[in-house]
Amino acid sequence: MGCRIMTDMLQPLTGERRELEQRELLCEMLRLFYDKGWVSGTGGGLCARLDDGRLLVAPTGVHKERVQPDDLFLVEPVEGTIVRPPALQSLRPSECTPIFRAVIRARGAGSVVHSHALSAVLAADLADEGALLIHGLEMLKGVRGAASADAHLVPVIVNTPRESELVEQVEAALADPRFEATGAILVSDHGAYIWGIDVWEAKRHTEVYHFLFEAVKARRA
Numbered sequence: 001m002g003c004r005i006m007t008d009m010l011q012p013l014t015g016e017r018r019e020l021e022q023r024e025l026l027c028e029m030l031r032l033f034y035d036k037g038w039v040s041g042t043g044g045g046l047c048a049r050l051d052d053g054r055l056l057v058a059p060t061g062v063h064k065e066r067v068q069p070d071d072l073f074l075v076e077p078v079e080g081t082i083v084r085p086p087a088l089q090s091l092r093p094s095e096c097t098p099i100f101r102a103v104i105r106a107r108g109a110g111s112v113v114h115s116h117a118l119s120a121v122l123a124a125d126l127a128d129e130g131a132l133l134i135h136g137l138e139m140l141k142g143v144r145g146a147a148s149a150d151a152h153l154v155p156v157i158v159n160t161p162r163e164s165e166l167v168e169q170v171e172a173a174l175a176d177p178r179f180e181a182t183g184a185i186l187v188s189d190h191g192a193y194i195w196g197i198d199v200w201e202a203k204r205h206t207e208v209y210h211f212l213f214e215a216v217k218a219r220r221a
């Protein structure tokens with residue numbers, strides 16, 4: 001028995017077991033982010049890409065800290081159609097799904113987080129020509145490919161009445177060479193989208209960027 005457990009641990013998870021692991025991990029992330037005030041008031045969301053390209057997406061309009069693994073939607077990435085809805089029929093997939101798909105297409109992200117943090121809203125107020133400049137902060141090296149001495153530009157786009165209407169601006173920001181190094185997009189009066197190559201890098205970037213947003217805001221106060 002002991003040998004079998006060891007063998008199981010050494011083999012990479014595939015198929016259903018991998019999906020279950022990712023479902024549990026996303027729920028854990030939602031609880032962590034809720035405690036930080038980043039997905040409170042039923043706002044915010046997140047997704048993860050499975051090995052076959054399909055996406056696990058959190059439901060919208062629900063208390064994020066109480067989302068269960070079975071509450072996540074399985075979504076086809078190209079058209080965004082729902083492959084498998086949760087058993088609970090009252091749930092709706094995140095309104096951010098088209099934005100998640102745009103970030104995955106443009107940046108090859110494996111996981112995208114949508115934050116409604118106050119620090120993101122206040123940092124977006126400091127935008128100059130559609131960008132927030134972050135520099136002189138050691139924490140910058142927590143962003144993949146960035147160094148603490150960099151002048152790091154995060155795009156700031158304008159909020160729209162419906163979340164799905166942000167897609168065009170998100171795509172333009174992702175295609176803008178000024179923002180090649182960014183792992184985040186700020187949305188004025190609203191929050192931020194932050195991504196990584198997998199759930200763990202998205203978590204790191206989410207923590208790093210929220211620190212940076214708070215630092216920039218505090219310094220300019």
Ligand SMILES: [Zn+2]
Pocket residue numbers: 043044114116163190191
């Ligand atoms: Zn939102």
